[in-house]
Amino acid sequence: GDSVTQMEGPVTLSEEAFLTINCTYTATGYPSLFWYVQYPGEGLQLLLKATKADDKGSNKGFEATYRKETTSFHLEKGSVQVSDSAVYFCALNMDSNYQLIWGAGTKLIIKP
Amino acid sequence: NAGVTQTPKFRILKIGQSMTLQCTQDMNHNYMYWYRQDPGMGLKLIYYSVGAGITDKGEVPNGYNVSRSTTEDFPLRLELAAPSQTSVYFCASRTANQPQHFGDGTRLSIL
Numbered sequence: 304g305d306s307v308t309q310m311e312g313p314v315t316l317s318e319e320a321f322l323t324i325n326c327t328y329t330a331t332g333y334p335s336l337f338w339y340v341q342y343p344g345e346g347l348q349l350l351l352k353a354t355k356a357d358d359k360g361s362n363k364g365f366e367a368t369y370r371k372e373t374t375s376f377h378l379e380k381g382s383v384q385v386s387d388s389a390v391y392f393c394a395l396n397m398d399s400n401y402q403l404i405w406g407a408g409t410k411l412i413i414k415p
Numbered sequence: 416n417a418g419v420t421q422t423p424k425f426r427i428l429k430i431g432q433s434m435t436l437q438c439t440q441d442m443n444h445n446y447m448y449w450y451r452q453d454p455g456m457g458l459k460l461i462y463y464s465v466g467a468g469i470t471d472k473g474e475v476p477n478g479y480n481v482s483r484s485t486t487e488d489f490p491l492r493l494e495l496a497a498p499s500q501t502s503v504y505f506c507a508s509r510t511a512n513q514p515q516h517f518g519d520g521t522r523l524s525i526l
Binding site: 335337345347348349352376392401402403405406407408410 | 446448455456457458460463465473505507512514515516517518519520
């Protein structure tokens with residue numbers, strides 16, 4: 304079945320470091336791909352999305368490119384801030400399916 | 416813009432008690448979802464609904480029930496609370512081909 308695999312956390316970085324959180328997927332068709340962020344004590348918020356191959360989603364300095372050839376949707380940011388500390392979830396959705404398939408989440412800790 | 420509203424925000428139950436977690440959305444979304452999130456873990460789908468009068472089981476439905484009498488409301492019922500149901504519960508909604516919108520969650524402890 305369809306699945307999403309994220310790199311295990313926690314990922315600990317210093318402020319202004321470059322961030323990559325890996326996400327790969329398996330799907331029988333052409334899913335839409337999402338990154339959600341969960342700040343401490345809060346619900347999940349959509350961070351960015353991409354709906355077809357080679358699309359790049361971006362928001363708040365974060366970017367992710369839909370790579371069909373490597374079935375990946377890695378999250379990147381050039382210079383992280385302490386306020387980026389959160390749990391990041393990768394997810395996919397097939398148009399034919401009502402459900403999102405979720406990764407396990409990656410906790411990101413940014414130290415000043 | 417209210418979005419997805421969950422009540423209560425916190426609750427402590429005794430083993431064997433029952434309660435209903437409320438979820439309402441004002442975006443006229445057809446699809447609604449209930450998830451649980453255990454500490455340090457990802458989301459597990461409990462139940463979902465594709466429209467009023469239609470519900471279906473997710474990954475972990477045992478011990479829960481839902482109903483969807485209106486488009487706006489999707490309550491989650493725990494009939495006999497057990498310690499294993501201690502978790503944070505999230506409700507979400509979406510329309511076709513759009514991302515899910517989440518509520519702020521209900522933190523539930525069963526003691």
